[in-house]
Amino acid sequence: MIEDYLRDHDGVITLAQARAAGLSDDAVGRRVRSGRWLRCSPGVFFADDRPFTDGSRIRAAVWSHGPRAVASGLSAAWWHGLTSFAPAVVEVTVPRISNHRQRPGVRTRRRNLAPTDIVERKGLRITALPLTVLEAAVRRGGGAKLMDGALQRQVELPQLWRAHLRNKGRHGSPAASRLLRAADDGARSEAERILVKLLKNARITGWKTNYPVGGFKVDVAFPDLKIAIEVDGWAFHSDSEVFVKDRQRQNVIALLGWQVLRFTWLDLTEHPARVIAEIKFACR
Template sequence: MLDDHLRTHDGVITLAQARHLGLSEHAVLRRYRCGQWRRCGPGVYFVDDRPFTDGARIRAAVWSYGVKAAASGLAAAWWLGLTRFAPEIVEVTVPRDSNGRCHDGTRVRRRDLKVADIIERRGLQVTELGLTVVEAAVRRRGGAKIMDTALQQRVELRMLWHAHLRNKGRYGSPAARRLLQAAEDNAHSEAERLLIRLLKAARITGWKANHPVAGYRVDVGFPKQKVAIETDGFAFHSDSEDFHNDRVRQNAIALAGWQVLRFTWLDLVEYPDRVIAEIKRAISA
């Protein structure tokens, strides 16, 4: 039973789990003192006969805060397969009344999670998928891609909104709300505002917002150079009807002699320097 536990739990075991499997505290301490087991935190051990993987590191970090702790943020995102690389700092959410100091390599969020916000995966408590996405999406540059990928592959937007609204007031809540608003169906306003802020910050002039071209209005137009800039929301908005209408619109603008540059909301957020460089090349050609 001990071997089965270690094999399925990344070689990590707590003192309580060891007792449940029939080991006394003395037997655990003997293994620790002779170097067979390594102490990773209060009452948490790693059996040092195998590689200390990212899974072992995250599991040990979460378990060191007690049975009510849950992996959250980017740690939960990695555990649920939303990201390729595990974060260096493991974020752990614990109840507000939890005692104890923060351990090395971890970041603690003290918040009472609702039952709907916690799930168990491979024996570890983590925040559920919706909450994990909205929290991880605001943790670092590039995090918005987590939300975009999740919307394309695994979750519905309403699920993310529900998770967000259940946890209003948490760290990163305003930024998460802006991401969700940017992902709303047919809502380009946030992307347009981002584009205009970038143009102003780069001191680029000669453009007009909502400029008429070939019977349509482009998000930003440079009349003198005949350059039109269009913005899109998140990548998951790409059903066949929208795709067809966008191509008809873009072809009409191009046939009127205009060059069309198209940027997604993620382009504007993640690669603003690249966006500005492309616009400068187009209007200076």
């Protein structure tokens, strides 16, 4: 029974779990003294006959903060499969009344979570998917891309809004609110505003917005150079009909002798320097 438990839980076990499986405190102590079990923290052990994986590290960190602790942020994102690599620092959310000390390699946040914002996966308590997406999206460089991917495949925008409103005031809440507003209002219009701001900050001149070309309105145009810049929103806003119409529109503009540059909301928010460099190269 103990071996099955260790196999299913990344080699990590708590004293309470060992007792529930029938081991006495003396039996646990013998395993620790013999080196078969390593003490990760008071009451949390790792069986030293297997590799200490990222799963082991995250599980041990969460369990070391007690039965009400929850993996959150990028730790929960990795556990959900939203990211490919586990974070170097494990984020653990505990109730406000907890008095656990900070541990090396662990970032502890004190917040009371609603039951609907907690799920159990592979025996570990983690933040539910909507809250995890929100928290992870503002904790990494490619956060907007993470949220976009989740919206395409795993979660709906109203779910993200509800999780956000339940947890207002948390770390990263203002940044998450901006991402949600961009998605809610239509990322394309938000992207157009960001592009205009980038052009102004780069002191690039000679452009006009909503410029008529071939019966269409180009998002940003350099009429003298016949350069048209088209802006796309997040992928989850697109469908096949919109995709076809956008390509037909681009072909008409190109056949009239215009050079067309396309940028996405993610290009503008994650790689603004590259966007400006490409526009400057086209205008040289």
